[in-house]
Amino acid sequence: MTGPADPADRRPAPPAGGALCAVVLAAGEGTRLRPLTERVPKALCPVGNVPLLDRALARLAGLGLAGPATVAVNACYLGDQVVERVGDRAHLSVEPGSPLGTAGGVGKLRDWIAGRGVLVGNADAYLADPARPPGPDIAALLDGWDGETVRLLGQPAADPGAPGTFDGHVFTGFSLLPWSLVRDLPPVFGDLVRALWRPAEAAGRLSVVGYPGTFIDTGTPADYLAANLHAAGDGCLIDPAARVTGRCHRSVVGAGATVRGALTRSVVWPGATVDTSEHLRDVIRAGADLTVPAS
Template sequence: MSDYPAIVLAAGEGTRLRPLTRNRPKPMLPVATKPILEHVFDQLLDAGITEFVVVVGYRHERIQSYFGPRYRNAPITYVTQEKQLGTGHALLAAESVVEGTALVINGDQVVDSRIIRDVLTTHESGAAATIALLQRSNVDEYGGVRIEDGQVTRIVENPRDDEIYHLNAGVYAFEELAFDAVRDAEPRAGEHLLVDGLSELVDAGHDVNGAVSEGIWVDATYPWDLLDISFELFDTGVVEGDRPTDGLDAATVHGSAVVREPVVVSRDCTIEPGAVVGPYVCLDENVTVGSNAVVKRSVIDADSRIKDNATVIECVTGTGVTIGAGSTIPGGPGDVHVKDRVFENEKLGALLADRVRDGGGVTYVPGAIVGAGSELQAGTTVRGTLAAKTEVRS
């Protein structure tokens, strides 16, 4: 058990995961039927951290109402970042409620307890901070860190040069000096970034340790990443997918249905006659898979309905989605539009945000994204990105 409290940064929206984050923050998106933040809490507890300070902001009520004041007997203190002005700003919002050394962790990335333990064991009293590092072939989308003899010598966000970097895993041990450095760092584009404070420490000659770990680290940056994360948690054993249901007595699986591992089927789910579910499927609470429907490599959120004879492959849904009888989501690859970028050949059959309803016989072109509350009439074809509350007529 560690005496350090954990400051969990969970204030952001996750704009590149829209429209799934229209009604909830990124840390509350489901991975293998549990919110990302719940996975973070579980791994912290497994590493011996028993006190959480959670920085919330965007849609904070979704986090606070879900977890309440405690999680598995660990007390939770909530601190609100009223405006999302960067990771450094979020960290400083929690400074007044911690004393001495603190562990700092991103609440919207799944890391296993080995990474957390490696930071705790590497951190020494003489160091101002310690950063968890991973060996990755490509760190372009994240933070790159150079180390020499266990000491951090350079930190670069989104490096584009030919140097070899370790990936910054977003787990840190901070001393008071590190908080001061974050406060003093110059903001960029109106945001105070945590890594800029760490760079200030390195440039000033203070010891910043690098804790190189082989632990599991997965991040959801884009919609299709929610599939990859869930599947990796299956493959690495973090989530057990060798049982047909998560609580067999709480789900109804017809004797003629086929459930192919790995899967997680939550309570109050119904899998009707002739349906095929799996492999690599996560069904959250109260999902119905209709007769002779096929669901593969998909993450289906709570209260959703997949009706008879539908085919659903490489699909991510929000809550309360209805995929009508005979509708077809054939799976990727497809071109996906995210904000002002087009990502080619991604393995995403479709993303259906909260309360999307199709009337049956709908065909989804790979890479389709459908905004919350949209209505798709029977027999239509859906392609590209649809805004919230769009009505598509045949």
């Protein structure tokens, strides 16, 4: 006789509208995170020593969505790095020239989506559910879905009436879209807010599903650092392949990094160095020559 299923092992039932696939959006330039994103696309920036894209793929795998038949990743800016990182873990959609935006990126994948409902996630969204890391904690988006409405994952907004909110909530990185709306998305530049979400809201076909965990939009150096510090908890998160002989307080140190100096609330990227004379505080260090303050 078996006991009740562990919530972390729960898989969502197929939506009423039929089969489901997922798209991770990883094509953007990450301009607000420059100069870090001049070297690495935002989707591959590490949080807690794990690239954001890998976190998104792990979250989808927790829902039973994995492999190129059910998960796609789009790429454009520094796309060769994204393509190499994804490998055969997902279907790849490489956008030529400039990124097509959130709507255009999904539109370019219409032939691959091919009649399915699609769970769309932003690679740069940091979601954390301490009870079930990395969780199928977005499974509530799928529960009872009729296959015809738009659902957004969200959290209550500080100002419920502020622009960019939906039913008093801020968007937290994942949406669920029906094929009936996706099939008409053209593969040209556009965003999902204007192309699908607001029209669906006006037609009474949009709802917000609450996300009770931690959400951080990693778009700025300050928010990117905040996500890393959240991943580190109350201590330091040091990759086993890093060499740290200096002092470390509430910081994250990547693989192959060398820290001889001191760190306070900072992130040291893989392979980066911190010299003996340095005390980094509230910054991100990449390589030996780039230090980005979080303020």
